[in-house]
Amino acid sequence: MKPFALSGRKIILFILLNISFWSLNAPAFAQIPIGSDLSPFDYSRPREYEIAGITVEGVQYLDPNVLIMISGLKVGDRVKVPGDRITDAIRKLWDQGLFENVSISASNITGGLIFLRIDLKERPRVSKFSFQGLRKSEADDIRGKINLTRGDVATDHLFVRTERIIQNHFAAKGFLNTEVEIEQKPDASRENYVDLNIIVRKNAKVKIGEIVIEGNDALTAAEVRSAMKETKERGSFNPLDPLGPAIVDATADIIRLKPVSALQRIESYFTDNYRLRILKSSKYDEAKFREDLEKIVKKYNSKGYRDAQVVSDSLYRIDDRNIGLKLTIYEGNRYYYRNIDWIGNTKYDDKTLSSILGISKGDVYNRELLETNLNYNQNGFDVTSLYMDDGYLFFSAEPVEVRIENDSIDLEIRIREGKQARISSVGVKGNTKTNDHVVVRELRTRPGQLFSRNDVIRTTRELANLRYFNAETIQPDVKPDYANGTVDIDYKVEETSADQIELSGGWGYGRVIGTLGLSFNNFSACNLFKKEAWKPVPSGDGQKLSLRFQTFGKGYMNYSASFTEPWLGGRKPTSLTLSFYHSLFSDGRPKSDTARAYFKIDGFTAGIGQRLTWPDDFFTLYQGVNLMRYSLKNYSSLFRVGNGTGTFNVISYTINFGRSSVSQPIFPRSGSDFSLSFELTPPYSAFSNKNYSEISESEKFRMVEFYKWKLGTSWYVETVNKLVLSARLRMGFLGAYNSEIGVTPFQRFYLGGDGLSGYSNFDGREIIAMRGYTNESITPMYYKDKNIGGNIFTKYTLELRYPFSLNPSATIYGLTFLEAGNSWLGFGEFNPFEVKRSAGVGVRIFLPMFGLLGLDWGYGFDPIYGMPSANKSQFHFSINQSID
Numbered sequence: 001m002k003p004f005a006l007s008g009r010k011i012i013l014f015i016l017l018n019i020s021f022w023s024l025n026a027p028a029f030a031q032i033p034i035g036s037d038l039s040p041f042d043y044s045r046p047r048e049y050e051i052a053g054i055t056v057e058g059v060q061y062l063d064p065n066v067l068i069m070i071s072g073l074k075v076g077d078r079v080k081v082p083g084d085r086i087t088d089a090i091r092k093l094w095d096q097g098l099f100e101n102v103s104i105s106a107s108n109i110t111g112g113l114i115f116l117r118i119d120l121k122e123r124p125r126v127s128k129f130s131f132q133g134l135r136k137s138e139a140d141d142i143r144g145k146i147n148l149t150r151g152d153v154a155t156d157h158l159f160v161r162t163e164r165i166i167q168n169h170f171a172a173k174g175f176l177n178t179e180v181e182i183e184q185k186p187d188a189s190r191e192n193y194v195d196l197n198i199i200v201r202k203n204a205k206v207k208i209g210e211i212v213i214e215g216n217d218a219l220t221a222a223e224v225r226s227a228m229k230e231t232k233e234r235g236s237f238n239p240l241d242p243l244g245p246a247i248v249d250a251t252a253d254i255i256r257l258k259p260v261s262a263l264q265r266i267e268s269y270f271t272d273n274y275r276l277r278i279l280k281s282s283k284y285d286e287a288k289f290r291e292d293l294e295k296i297v298k299k300y301n302s303k304g305y306r307d308a309q310v311v312s313d314s315l316y317r318i319d320d321r322n323i324g325l326k327l328t329i330y331e332g333n334r335y336y337y338r339n340i341d342w343i344g345n346t347k348y349d350d351k352t353l354s355s356i357l358g359i360s361k362g363d364v365y366n367r368e369l370l371e372t373n374l375n376y377n378q379n380g381f382d383v384t385s386l387y388m389d390d391g392y393l394f395f396s397a398e399p400v401e402v403r404i405e406n407d408s409i410d411l412e413i414r415i416r417e418g419k420q421a422r423i424s425s426v427g428v429k430g431n432t433k434t435n436d437h438v439v440v441r442e443l444r445t446r447p448g449q450l451f452s453r454n455d456v457i458r459t460t461r462e463l464a465n466l467r468y469f470n471a472e473t474i475q476p477d478v479k480p481d482y483a484n485g486t487v488d489i490d491y492k493v494e495e496t497s498a499d500q501i502e503l504s505g506g507w508g509y510g511r512v513i514g515t516l517g518l519s520f521n522n523f524s525a526c527n528l529f530k531k532e533a534w535k536p537v538p539s540g541d542g543q544k545l546s547l548r549f550q551t552f553g554k555g556y557m558n559y560s561a562s563f564t565e566p567w568l569g570g571r572k573p574t575s576l577t578l579s580f581y582h583s584l585f586s587d588g589r590p591k592s593d594t595a596r597a598y599f600k601i602d603g604f605t606a607g608i609g610q611r612l613t614w615p616d617d618f619f620t621l622y623q624g625v626n627l628m629r630y631s632l633k634n635y636s637s638l639f640r641v642g643n644g645t646g647t648f649n650v651i652s653y654t655i656n657f658g659r660s661s662v663s664q665p666i667f668p669r670s671g672s673d674f675s676l677s678f679e680l681t682p683p684y685s686a687f688s689n690k691n692y693s694e695i696s697e698s699e700k701f702r703m704v705e706f707y708k709w710k711l712g713t714s715w716y717v718e719t720v721n722k723l724v725l726s727a728r729l730r731m732g733f734l735g736a737y738n739s740e741i742g743v744t745p746f747q748r749f750y751l752g753g754d755g756l757s758g759y760s761n762f763d764g765r766e767i768i769a770m771r772g773y774t775n776e777s778i779t780p781m782y783y784k785d786k787n788i789g790g791n792i793f794t795k796y797t798l799e800l801r802y803p804f805s806l807n808p809s810a811t812i813y814g815l816t817f818l819e820a821g822n823s824w825l826g827f828g829e830f831n832p833f834e835v836k837r838s839a840g841v842g843v844r845i846f847l848p849m850f851g852l853l854g855l856d857w858g859y860g861f862d863p864i865y866g867m868p869s870a871n872k873s874q875f876h877f878s879i880n881q882s883i884d
Helices: 008-025 064-071 084-095 136-146 156-171 221-227 262-273 286-302 350-357 367-375 383-388 436-440 453-466
Strands: 032-034 047-057 078-081 099-110 113-122 125-132 179-186 193-201 207-214 247-250 255-258 309-319 322-330 336-343 396-405 408-416 422-429 475-481 486-492 500-508 511-523 543-553 556-565 574-586 598-611 619-633 646-660 671-680 707-720 723-735 749-751 766-768 792-807 810-824 836-847 851-860 872-879
Touching (some): 064 084, 064 113, 084 099, 084 113, 125 136, 156 179, 221 286, 286 309, 286 367, 453 475, 723 766, 749 810
Parallel strands (some): 207 322, 422 486, 749 766
Antiparallel strands (some): 047 078, 556 574, 574 598, 598 619, 646 671, 671 707, 707 723, 723 792, 792 810, 810 836, 851 872
8 A cells, every 4th residue: 555645735625624613622721719619610510720820900109919929819829710729829829908809810721720810909109198076186196006008908907096096095085975977088199098087076074973892891982992093983972962982883774873871971081081082083994993903802802801803893884984893802811921930031030021921920911011021122121122222132021821720821932042142243334414423422332242133223313313314314234244243324314404593573572583593513614725625615524513694783783603613623522612692782873972771791602411321321411601791881771770870790600411312303202301400609799898789779789699490301202103102390590698698689580471582682681482471471570660670480381292294394383281380589489380271282394494483372361460461371482402
C-alpha cells in the first residue's frame, strides 16, 4: 500500500478544519461568578481545579499582593469550585472592613486550570471632619482623642470606635446619656472621599442619686459610703421632706420607696453629704467607682474583716438626671492577731521590731496597718525605714499568714536583710538655670555614704524649699546595683521662675499709693560684670536681691534694698543678710521752708543665719544688729513724741531660734514651723543719772530702749488627699527696762485687717493681719488715737486648705478659716481668752513673677468700741505675704 501523503495546501486545510471544530464544540468563555446565586457551577457536583492565576480589580490605595495573601488563595493551590476555600477567601476580605463589595469570579478555565479574579469596591476615605453640638474647647479636647486623620478608611469599626471614645469622654464628666451620630457626605473635589459631620448630643448631666448598701452589719451604710472617696451621692434632697429620702429596693424598672424616720434622715443626710462633699461631685466614673470598691474592702480589712468583699454591684436608672448604685457586701468574720513571729532578722531582735510594728497579740486584724508599719508610715517610723536608714537598701519583709484558726491568725514576718548598700554616685538633672553647686550643697546623700531613705526624702524637701524647682515633680531616681552592693541616685528637677515683680497701686490714708518691687531670688552677684550673664539679670548662684520703691508723690517716699548670701564662703550653710531702708513722710513743703514738717526713718540691718544640728538639723539660729534713726521736725500733729521735733535712735540686737520641717513652702501638706525671737536694746537708763520722770519726751526717747519677745508656730497635716489642716499661733510682748520711761512709742503692735504695711509703717510699728476687721482696728484706743498701739498681742488661726492647681506656674488653693485675737496696753489688761473672733473664706494664687496673691472675705463677729464699721463683712487683699 502506498504511504498516505498530503500536499501542503491540504495540510493547511486540515488544520483549519480542526481549529473550527474545537471552536464550535468548546463554550464561548466569559467571566463566571463563583459563590453567588448567578454562578453556573453545580453545587451538587463541584469540580476541582488548580489555580493558574489570581488578579485583583477595583482597588486604588491597597496592595493587590497583600490582598491575595489575606484571602488565603495562591497560585498552584487545588480548590473545589464551588467550595469552602472560595467562600472563606470572600469572608476574610470582608472581615478587613475596608470594602463595600467583595466577589470572586473565574476569568478563564482551561482544562483543569482556573484563573481567578477578585473584584473589590473600596470604602470611601475620610477627607475632613467637623463637630456639631460642641463648644470649640470641647471639640479640641475630642479631636486629640479620636485621632482621625485625612485618608483614614471610613469603616464601621472607625465609626464605632469614634462614638465610643466620645461617649466615654463625656461619661467621665457625668454625661452618661451622650448620643453620637456620624453623617457622611461625599467630597465633591475627590473621588471616593467623604466629609464627616460628627453630631454630639451630651444631654443632661447624670448624677448619682443614691447608693444603696446591702449586706452590711459591722459598718453602717454611711461608713461604707465614706470609704468611697470618688463616688458620692447627690445631696439634693431636703432632710425635712416628710416622705424621707428614697431608700431604694429596685430593679431598673421598678423603684419602691421605704420611708425612714426623721432622726435617721437627718443623721444620714449630714453624715453622707457634708463629709468633704464641698470638694467632691456626684458624677459617675466607672474607673474610679471600681477603685472605690477596692477601698471599701480595704476599710473592712482595717476593721478585722479579712474575708470581706463586694459580691455584686449594679447600676440602674432613676430618671434622666439620676442613676442609682446598689452594692451587696459580704463581711465575713472578724479576725484577731494571735502569734507574730519574726524570721530571718539578725540586725535587730524581735522585741525591737515588734515595738516598731505596733501590733500585739489580741489586736484586731488590720492589713493596712500591718503594711504601713512594715513598709512606709508617713506619720511615724516603720520597719523598712529602720533598715533602709542604715544602708539596707535591698531589705524586704513579707508577712505570711501561716495559720488561721477560728477567729485567730498566726503571722510570720519573713525578713530578707540583704547587705548594706553604699552610694556610688549622686547627680542632678534638669537644673538648666541654677548652677550645680547650689543644688549639690543641699543634697543630704553623698558618694561613699551608706544609703538612707530618710536622707533621700530630706534632700527632696530641701530642693523643694529652695523654690527654684517645681516641688510636685522633684523625683529621686534610685538605681540599686545588688551585685556590687552600691546605688546611684539622680534627682530629677524642673526649673521654675523664682524672680518676682510687684507693681501695684492701692488706696490708703486718702491717697493712691504706687509700689514697684523687684525680687531676684536666684541671683548671682559674681556675674554682675559678665555681659553674657545678663539674661535678663545674672542668676544661678542662689543669692537674693530685693529692691522696693513706694510713693504717693512728693509727700511720701520709701525705698529699700536687701541682699542675702545663703552660703557665706561657700562651704557651710551660714547666711549673711544686709538691708537698708529709707522712708520720708512730709507735708509737701519745700526743704527751704522753715515750717516744713517731716518724719524720716533710716535703717540698716546686718544678720547672720546658721543651720543647727541640735536638737535636730531642722533648727536654725539667726542673729542680727539693727540700726535705726527717727528724725522728726514739726511733726506733732500726726505722731506726737515730745514737741514733734527731735532725733531718736535705735540700736538693737535680735536673736531668733526657729525650726521648720514643712514639706514645701508654697502649699505645705505636712510639718511645722516654730519661731521664738528676742530683740533688745542696751538699757541706757541703767547707766544714766538722769531723772527720767522730769525730762522731756524728746530727751527721754533720744536713745530708745526696749525688749521684745515674739512667738510664732504653725502646724500642717494632710487630713485626706490634698486637704490640709493648718493651725497657727502668734504672740508678742513689748517691754520696758525703766518704769519712769515706760514703753517706747516706737515698735508697737497694731492688729487687724490685711497686714499690709508700707506707708502706714512710718514709726516702726509691727502690723499683724486679722481678717474680718478693718486695718489696725483691734488696737487699744484706736478709735481715739491711731498712734498708741499695743504692747501685747495674741492671735489664733485655724485654716482648712485645698489646692485647685499645684502647677508651679500658677499654684491656686482655696481656704476657710477661723481666727481670734486681741491686743492690750499691758499685763494689767491682758486676758488671752478675751478675743475678737472672725470666720471666712479665701483664695491664694502663687505666680512666680508676682509671688503669693490673696483675696479673703471675713466676717468679724465682735464689735470694736467706737468704730461701728470696723467688723462684720470685710474683704482683704494681700500680696507676697501669708496672712497669718
